[in-house]
Amino acid sequence: MDDSATPRGASGHTAPARPTLAAVARAAGVAASTASLAFSGSGPVSEETRARVLAVAASMGYDGPDPRARSLRRGRSGVIGVVMDERLSDAFRDPVNVLTLDGIAEVAGEAGASLLLVRSPLDDERGMGPLVDAPMDAVVLVGCNVRVDPAVAVLRRRGIPVVAIEADDIEGAVPIQLDNREGSRRAATFLRDLGHTDVTVVTLPLDATHQLGPISDARFAAGAAFTTMERLRGVRGVFPSCVAIEAGGSSVEAGRVAGESLFGPGGTRPTAVIAQSDLLAVGVISSALEHGLRVPEDVSVVGFDGIHVDDSLLHRSPIRQLTTLVQPFVQKGQAAARAALAMLEGDAPSGASFRSELRVGDTTAPPRA
Structure with missing residues (x-):
């Protein structure tokens, strides 16, 4: 902007x-x-x-x-690049990405900087194309995992400062973190205190292959997605042997597909499900309702994000609000933009850590006797 x-x-x-x-x-x-x-x-x-x-x-x-733009040092392009770690056509279907971008845009716009949305390397047949020659003064990585290492190497060679939102340690990058592990642990503890012992986790993708189905130990060990793995580690800190089902992405449909494996014929039907996004949680709930189950009487469901949920199946049910972990998406984006601008002005950038808050809705209850 x-x-x-x-x-x-x-x-x-x-x-x-x-x-x-x-x-x-x-x-x-x-x-x-x-x-x-x-x-x-x-x-x-x-x-x-x-x-x-x-x-x-x-x-x-x-x-x-x-x-x-007046506020960036002379001789610069006045552009902050935003790299999504998925195809842009998919990234904008997730409200979390949109709200995070709003936070980046707000701070950048006030400083007179423009934003450039850069395609993930997954979108570029040439590999690192846009990262090699796009006019950018700083880059914010959104939704990072280890696949961005080659991209970071390119940016480092160009001398471009990097801010990483929710990533594993990246050398030289300013971190903007969320308490994914501790937040998920709090959600799991809440279910345990309600009396649940049979809990399944529906996860975000573990890597770019977007495999579907149960997560084996070998699959988890090879996982690349930092946020996915941190949230699963948090739940397993409370339920060490809980089953985890990998979904194909953060969408209602991906949640329905995962729910079908739980509530359909031959499904394991746990008493509670922790979904790693609210969109996945809505899909899981929709699948449970389609199979004649009641939420939360027959199965409790917890999400993650705190987005506004608008799904027709939920409107036809008594459910009005998800139990979920509410994260500060806009504030994360604002902190990332401030760090990028600080580096451009030659100031010492500050990383940031944010906390999610458990909001209890009407999708959780003690398990049936």
């Missing part, structure tokens, strides 16, 4: 302040990241929303991001 300095005329008098992208976004009733994508002409923005943003911008006299 670009907001420029207040220009001065030849007489030295201050000219009227140039409208900012943040102001346009507020007037259009959208997030700053959505307004930026509307101007770029790409990304998951509907034509209706794009037209509204552009119309509001025109009425305010704002003709697009100003490349003369």
